[in-house]
Amino acid sequence: MKTNGYIEFDLDGEELSSVHARLHSVKQGDNERSFRIVNPRGKHAVAAGLNAPMDVRIDGHVGFYCGGMNKEADITINGQAGPGVGENMMSGLIRVCGNASQSAGATGRGGMLVIEGDASSRCGISMKGIDIVVGGSVGHMSCFMGQRGHLVVCGDAGHDLGDSLYEAQIFVRGSVDSLGADCVEKEMRPEHIETLKGLLARSGVNADPKEFRRYGSARKLYNFHIDNADAL
């Protein structure tokens, strides 16, 4: 159904797979690239696997993996998101206007995920290049094994932030309950303030970059420690 310049899908009546068949058929340069999905009612994998520039607005709450593996699409979730929102996204933008459950942006390789509310545990777990901006706080084990990209937390962070961290960078404005193994606070130099400023500007979240602290890997777990006692 076409209304006001966008095409609307109602998940109360339509099968998710047929909605996806339509969304997955969108190609670069198509004229019709504006969509709205209503009545998601916590369904899983809504708007997953999108593969071209398009705008998708979802009015309501979604279940697991909304926007999973997204490429190039702009997705706005006008509600709360279940676990794994934007998991393994490659590019594009996903915005959650409410809160997100655990593993938000897990293994994301590119693009930006904005969570205007709070995110639960394991936000940015194994992230591989994605930028995540959280307007509120994140739960425990966030950025666990984070490899690349940035996690920006405007509120507080739970226990074991950045456990077993590789090269992802973390910025937190509020308090951190505890740092995970091999995660340390690092100096916030002017170039980091610039990076953070850019991330906040892209996300549309309003915060003063100077109020944040930076965390990264101590790189002590990068190589197995092998002694050589017998050589003594």
Next chain:
Amino acid sequence: MTDPRALRGSATFPPEVIREIQRAADQGVYEIRGFGTKRKIPSFDDLLMLGASVSRYPLEGYREACDTSVMIGTRFAKKPIELKIPITVAGMSFGALGSHAKRSLGWAATEMGTSTTTGDGGMTDEEREASKTLVYQVLPSRYGMNPDDLRRADAIEVVVGQGAKPGGGGMLLGQKINERVAKMRDLPQGIDQRSASRHPDWTGPDDLEIKIHEIREITGWEKPIYVKVGATRTRFDTALAVKAGADAVVVDGMQGGTAATQDVFIEHVGIPTLPAVRQAVEALQELDMHRKVQLIVSGGIRSGADVAKALAMGADAVSIGSAAMVALGCNKPVYHEDYEALGTAPGFCHHCHTGRCPVGVTTQDPELEKRLPPEKGGRLMRNYLQTMVLELQTLARACGKSHVLNLEPQDMVALTVEAAAMAQVPLAGTDWVPGKNNY
């Protein structure tokens, strides 16, 4: 000179145990190695096939056909895959294997009409081009995970665990992480890299069901989705994979190999392939899903006889990893000095983790890789697969079967009480199945 009769070795402390304790005392860290378990465990060697006799008649070797084709993914996938032979190539990562080995496997599998599988680290263009039917693994690490590769795969395998290390994550030592491998995995070069042991965005069977649903939505419900588990609580794992919506279940017994894992894991975790197949088949039968959800078995499959016995126990297909590497030259008695430089010898090598594979299979070093030209590797692998198929057909015909999937447990007996108990076939020359018949 000491009288050799006065030297009494200890069963508790044989030389290899003394060596390991002293190595641990020196280094302060567990031993990491490649290959699979080295201890002796009950296996398909402990079963024998019952050829036809008066009560059954065999098929003629050249005149009567013995079909080997199987369909995988008939439960939900719009495009199930047809394998011309029930022997597939297991997931081995680019990173653990070099690109020549990957291309060799792909070419041979394509020639024989079967599939190959990616591994931890993503899909390379070379292996996609070399393999007509390619299974793409979704692993806990998600290294190189890319929706474009999901879409260009022919089937998708969600890896929960592997036989060499059920419950353990991956390892790739720094010496194998060159620039290309590092880039594919989004990691710094040269670090000793550990992969996660749990998936980052799901835990438990209910979540797995949702994950499978997501993958199906992304790929338009076209592709078969497998769930791979390391053999431990196989009956439950198989049932839960079916419940989660898998098209096929891959069960990897403890003989399954690895490129790099703690020795303590390889030797002490998991159950052998033999009892695992039986448990998986029973779980499928209880759910009325046998032959509807296909069972692919791996871990220590080396010959057509192993394949025949796995199928007779109820598997739909098998998968080979270590044996494929051996076909490509692993542990071949050549380049002795290079084995020696690793502190080993042909026949004993398990040094895949070093990246210095003497025969160019598990290395990223271009000089070592030259020892395995892909054309030669492809022919070696094709010939090996062809031989296994001929052996399999020989045994199936001897049992009077016009299709290899018609082999059944009644075509076998066990040589040992252990194997009889694990496979639930009678001890040879008796009608005794331990645990059954009031025994």
